[in-house]
Amino acid sequence: MEGDVAHLSDFTGAPQTRTTGPVAPCPQEDTGRAELSAAAHAVTALYRSNALGLTRLAFIMLGDRQSAEDVVQEAFCGLFRAWDRLPDEANVLAYLRASVVNGCRTVIRRRKRTPQSLAVPPAPSAEASMLVGEERRATVAALRRLPPRQREALVLRYFADLPEQETAEAMGISRGTVKSTTARGLAALGRMLREDQ
Amino acid sequence: MTLLEHRLRSELRAEAESITPESIVPLRLPGETGRVPGVLRRRRPRRWPPWLIPLAAAAAAAAVITGTFAVAHMLPGSGQGPRPADPKYATLPANYVYTVQGDIYNYTSHGTQYSAGVTGRYLKVRSTATGKLLATVLPPKPYNNFQLVTADASGTVFVLGAVHDWQRYANALPRVFRRNQNTLMKFLELRIGPAGQVQQSSLSLPVAVTPRQQPSIALSPEGTRLAVAFGGGGAPAEVAVVSLGGGQVRRWVSPSVSWTPQLNYRGAWTSDGRTLVLQEWPVLRNPSLQALRQDQPPAVTSVHLIDTLAAGGTLAGGRPLALRPPAGESVPADVFITPDGTKLIGNTGKSDFAPAHGPWTGELSVYSARTGALLQRLAPWKWNGKDRRPGHGGSPREVIAWSNPSGSRLVLLHPVDDLNVLGVLTGHTFSRAGAPLPQASGYQQLEYALRTAGQVVW
Numbered sequence: 022m023e024g025d026v027a028h029l030s031d032f033t034g035a036p037q038t039r040t041t042g043p044v045a046p047c048p049q050e051d052t053g054r055a056e057l058s059a060a061a062h063a064v065t066a067l068y069r070s071n072a073l074g075l076t077r078l079a080f081i082m083l084g085d086r087q088s089a090e091d092v093v094q095e096a097f098c099g100l101f102r103a104w105d106r107l108p109d110e111a112n113v114l115a116y117l118r119a120s121v122v123n124g125c126r127t128v129i130r131r132r133k134r135t136p137q138s139l140a141v142p143p144a145p146s147a148e149a150s151m152l153v154g155e156e157r158r159a160t161v162a163a164l165r166r167l168p169p170r171q172r173e174a175l176v177l178r179y180f181a182d183l184p185e186q187e188t189a190e191a192m193g194i195s196r197g198t199v200k201s202t203t204a205r206g207l208a209a210l211g212r213m214l215r216e217d218q
Numbered sequence: 219m220t221l222l223e224h225r226l227r228s229e230l231r232a233e234a235e236s237i238t239p240e241s242i243v244p245l246r247l248p249g250e251t252g253r254v255p256g257v258l259r260r261r262r263p264r265r266w267p268p269w270l271i272p273l274a275a276a277a278a279a280a281a282v283i284t285g286t287f288a289v290a291h292m293l294p295g296s297g298q299g300p301r302p303a304d305p306k307y308a309t310l311p312a313n314y315v316y317t318v319q320g321d322i323y324n325y326t327s328h329g330t331q332y333s334a335g336v337t338g339r340y341l342k343v344r345s346t347a348t349g350k351l352l353a354t355v356l357p358p359k360p361y362n363n364f365q366l367v368t369a370d371a372s373g374t375v376f377v378l379g380a381v382h383d384w385q386r387y388a389n390a391l392p393r394v395f396r397r398n399q400n401t402l403m404k405f406l407e408l409r410i411g412p413a414g415q416v417q418q419s420s421l422s423l424p425v426a427v428t429p430r431q432q433p434s435i436a437l438s439p440e441g442t443r444l445a446v447a448f449g450g451g452g453a454p455a456e457v458a459v460v461s462l463g464g465g466q467v468r469r470w471v472s473p474s475v476s477w478t479p480q481l482n483y484r485g486a487w488t489s490d491g492r493t494l495v496l497q498e499w500p501v502l503r504n505p506s507l508q509a510l511r512q513d514q515p516p517a518v519t520s521v522h523l524i525d526t527l528a529a530g531g532t533l534a535g536g537r538p539l540a541l542r543p544p545a546g547e548s549v550p551a552d553v554f555i556t557p558d559g560t561k562l563i564g565n566t567g568k569s570d571f572a573p574a575h576g577p578w579t580g581e582l583s584v585y586s587a588r589t590g591a592l593l594q595r596l597a598p599w600k601w602n603g604k605d606r607r608p609g610h611g612g613s614p615r616e617v618i619a620w621s622n623p624s625g626s627r628l629v630l631l632h633p634v635d636d637l638n639v640l641g642v643l644t645g646h647t648f649s650r651a652g653a654p655l656p657q658a659s660g661y662q663q664l665e666y667a668l669r670t671a672g673q674v675v676w
Binding site: 061064065068072073076077078080081086087089090094097098101156157160161164175176179180182207210211214 | 220222223225226227231232233234236237239242243246
């Protein structure tokens, strides 16, 4: 079963170690550390209650989980750095949402600048169609073909269920512009879905 | 709300639910220096005064020569110097590490779509006695999956193997990913101090492996040598034992075998750090649904007991043992050697080959490490195929977490009714309390890790 086996010994290539320093415990869980600052406690608590929703929001905008997680992590790190300078702690969720929307814009801008992969994805198998659902795939694909502003408006209005005023704050535009952008986005989305059928 | 608005809302929400609450990565805040913990950063090169360079080079050369000489005398079989004391196996190791599973990805291979889960999206280090979280460790980017984990016997040294597994097709729909099997794995080392402080370093091993080579690793009980097994499946198979502190490696190479060599990440070494257990794992070359349906439990599995001190020894000249399962059952999996090297213990049962709705049965089968004879069957469990499965409708799991030197006392996860529970097995008596089990939160955390994690090591 084994066949011929050779025994080689005394290889001289030395393994190298590179010390990268102590690993700090993650402040997400209670590790009993007293040295965590009040800001870290507050930001961690906010992360616990809002990370899921914000990651999903970024994921819908970007279609890429890893980038979505990076954007959300960066938003919370930004909040942590700016904690002492925040004018209004009560409005911190709006601040985070706007950071995530801005982060998504940055990711999309970078994608446009860098060459995309030339690899062609394989055609979906019957199994994949069953798994994902034809209609949902068409809707999400159409949404991702919309201009970024229209996509943001639709995601914030219909996925995050934000009223027009909060959508406007997250996008950094006026309420009137939210209305018109949403209407144009819906019209374009409807057109695309009809064409796909 | 129009029909289109309603459709948009419901379908975006359904799409977003692919991100589950359990899969959210922990927050990594910058420290005082602005550095994010757990992420390896490349250091900026330092500028040294020109006159210091020849002095530093001479000092480094002297240190390498001295270090190599010292390690050559410490490596078993290569000198008469003192070796680290054997672990006593009187108590559980001080700390353990477990992997946290990630998403399930769709990928295609030869025109067929498959799904596979990320086994180690990140991992957690906990104290055994208290269950306290000591650290959360993420793979260094762009690596995204801890596929291999192993530990020494004291629970203070861990080696982690990271793979750069899933790659995305940019902006592509449907969400089909490319499985990357060819990027070299990256290895990290964790050292945990007595106060629970965790030191992380990257290891550059003189053995390069890719996920395609089906690697497995096992750290020696004293934590100074790492065994790496890979290859096979129609290609050469190799086992290498690498000295982590020095620069020596011993290799056993076997040209073109049908099986792949498999090391259990727990219980692969005897307590004296001399014998290493290797199992021949069958590889299906052309798997098809028809072939799988016609598949029968293999009648026998072979294990090799490699004497790592024997000079000039080879795999073929070692001690391959044939382990036969109890009648009608599958061959033992996750073969574990007792620290004194007298017995081999593996999971056997009918769950893999029984009809879909049971009954499923299983137990631990104990074999003689000298002859391969089946000595006894321990901790049997049965699922009747009707009531809820053990593990809350999941899978029954029997996992050996620890053994005393002779194997007469085991700490294991064992299916009881519809739960997988942590307990200590003394002879045929299974109990959820008693030495060396931890108490209170330490017990709860360890049981949770053994129930849910892909790998739990110490």
